Amino acid sequence: MGLSHSKAFLSDLYRTLYTIRFFENRCIKLYRQGLIRGYFHPYLGEEAIATGVCAALGANDYIVSTHRGHGHCIARGADLRRMIAELLGKAPGYCAGRGGSMHIADVRGGNLGANGIVGAGIPLGVGAALASSIRGDGRVAAVFFSDGAANNGVFAEAMNLAAIWDLPVILVLENNHYAVSTPVEQVCRTCDMAERGKGYGVESLCLDGNDVLAMYERTREAAERCRAGRGPVLIEAKTYRHMGHHVNDPGTYMPKDRLEHYLARDPVKIGRRCLIEKGGASEAEVQGIETEVERAIEDAVEFAVAAPEPDLQAFLREVETCG
């Protein structure tokens, strides 16, 4: 707390926050136009978590994402053209059009992938950390998952594995208060889910997930702790979705007053204010970042819309040989 950060660093944080925000809103438009098909789970309202966590990781570290994974992917430094191309199912997409929104991955860039199965990424991330521990290469894995996933058995199992093997893994529990449409209060007696880590002997924190600097600073500490062989760390980040579970879910079950409470604590606005107040950026400079981001995303949309579809014959030939 109270660490001073350079203007350049705070600009980077805000650039990522704003990129995620603008990306999601722009892609929702593409979805409404019928250019993006299938499921699309926006990260709107949760931007500070991915942004803060990924800023605290090194280039060789790993992340494991979720079905609500665009933010993680962007914060990890993904190429926006290849991302949107993937969302459109196009050939130059990260998964050659086979993955889509729910399976976007950049294994070479350390993003081991989003996941269509809630909770399934937790053991995968623990496994990446296990590999790091066996090799002694000092890499840390950050696993994003949700309050919903924390009610799946693999959360308990995998956290225990990480604990008994002292693995360098940061378990980032994005508590957005809903498992699809089920409120966390309905399915948990203790809604502060960081409490669960303590029973497993895991260092556990509960943070304001909308505060990008808090997320960054505490994740840095967690990563250092992991690299010193004192992992894992569980970070519960409290947050709230700005809309329903996916783009076609109006989220009528989300109480208005609560949504307004969180909208007033908008992570992107908090990051913007932080850049101005702590970083000393002028309004014009902030707008400059925003314009740059918007241009990059419009360029990516243009690229993706024009990009070719995957080659059907090549795909079928591959299926034949892989059998």
Added chain:
Amino acid sequence: MSQTSEPRQILYREALNEALREEMRRDPAVFCLGVGIADRGGSYKVTVGLLDEFGPKRVIDTPISEASFTGAAVGAAIVGMRPVVEILFIDFALLVLDQVVNQAAKHRFMTGGIGRVPMVLRTQGGVGSGLAAQHSQSLEAIFYHIPGLKLVMPSTPYDAKGLLKTAIRNDDPVIFIEHKLLYQAKGLVPEGEYLIEFGKADVKRPGKDVTLIAWSNMVPRSLAAAEKLAAEGIQVEVLDPRTLVPLDQQAILESVRKTEHVVIVQEAVRRGGVASDIASIIGHEAFDHLDSPIEICAGLSTAIPFNLRLEAACVPQEEDIIAAVKRAVYAA
């Protein structure tokens, strides 16, 4: 292969142990994990001595958290390790289906061919002697059905060693199913290095009258049946696919075209089984060569009972195989 020395008689479980040991020496990315595999050396003693040689970082005892330690193996494989997971009984592999089917099997595909999951899941199945309904199943069909998985079921110590080494070096997830009654089986195994290519069936006994396709513990049982049938003048060709995925269709069809009669023996229940699929392939590809209907000799569609007499009635026995061969040969 080249460095092979004089073969010795060793046990199936010892052959598997040699494969693990050789591969772990060869490649530091190979490591083993599972319940009771380190200190205890595994319930069936396959991993005995590995802890002493390779230490606790590479021979890892796990809690009984199958889904998560298998998932951890998948994650480690994605980042370049070559884990060998042991699931004590194939019945418990049902707990890891998400990690195997939704994660391991699909990762390479979903990443547009960039990701790899070079892991081996070793497990064992089949009836033992009174292990009852939750420790006796033959569940290969579940994995056979899933694109993205290789499926290996060795019947001899020689095959067990060569196939496990190949499995460990394979860049895709391999389900390696051993049989609990085969761990004590003896056979000739060369001391040094050799690999067995996936998708290459092995003729365990040549014959001209009928093609008998069997895998895992049904191979020795079928060979015993073939020996008796030979005394009655029926020459059975016993063909062991060794890997069900990939399946050596060519070897199967060549044998069928020669003998014109087919028996497929599987321990698993018949409904939805691998035998039915092999029969459909033969029916389609070699229809004109068949001189009689394809006989499938399979387990009954039931859970496995505890009582030994009842248990024996549920899976193909030597006399069932003999009867099936006679039906195939004399139906013409």
